[in-house]
Amino acid sequence: MAYRPTERTEARRTQTREKIVRAALALVARGGYREAQVAAVAKRAGVATGTVYRHFPSKADLLTEVFRVASQREVDAVAQAGGETAQERLIAAVDTFARRALQGRRLAWALLAEPVDPAVEAERLQFRRAYADAFASTIAEGVARGELPPQDPAFTATALVGAIGEALVGPLSPTHADTDVDVLVSRLITFCLRSTTDQEVD
Template structure:
């Protein structure tokens, strides 16, 4: 089956970003990987940055769906705190499995258009966490707090915890399981859960 050129360009850009980050995803490299001439990219996207924004959105939409599914698929008696911990731990586990892609999504220096998308997705992750926090507060699992502020701090903290280990120049990286276990403990303590 013939894959449309636009889709081939998107896939090629995503593969290059996953392998070596945005810096490796040059117009020539993307076109070569997609099997088209370099100028073809500009028939489908106004700029390379616009292509990167689409790749970013596609990957982040998928990641948000995965963490939402992880929370939704928990046993029916699970606490809101456990759901929140699962959301952030799932995010971290997936990031640590594809460190180059996660670095590109979280911290690699990028064009302002992509950086604006990065900020928009942080807001979406924070909203997901805030919704779970509000439910935990309403249900008496958590002490009163500004859910939006706590959620933003958790999402920012989670990202910051991952940036060091994901960095292409990281020297000594703790094991992924150790990072996720520490993150789980941090989240519980940060929200005021009784069980650390």
């Protein structure tokens, strides 16, 4: 008779997998991808190294899942940034994007710029598209309501995400000196408004 996992064993398997991902994510946030060696992940998760490999056939598989979980959390935070008008939502989105990155610099560096395995790099491209989609939705709604001038929302959003990410790479670098977060965020918001409207921050 073929073995069929019960709900309890399946729930335990899911819990173990999530524990492994959390452990790897904590290590990446502390020291980047090279910190998340499989043996270190297993030790932090309180499981055997073989258990990690049962859930993730390779280190690249594990880090791809870590990247997916971490990046989705960041995209969701940006997408939920509120405001009554499109301009207010754009300001909130840029503010959220930048401040979360600058508060968790090591993880943000890993998500945006750290050299990675090709599988993780492919996920990084999806991450950028998801960010662009969040911005494009706000811009498209603003154009439709007459709150923003006519423009191609997808093009503008892609350009914004690329520019914001590039502007953050230097400050997020592990070798970079301290950054004045408020000044940097203000500059990014001004750039965003100049790129999407004919207005600037008062």
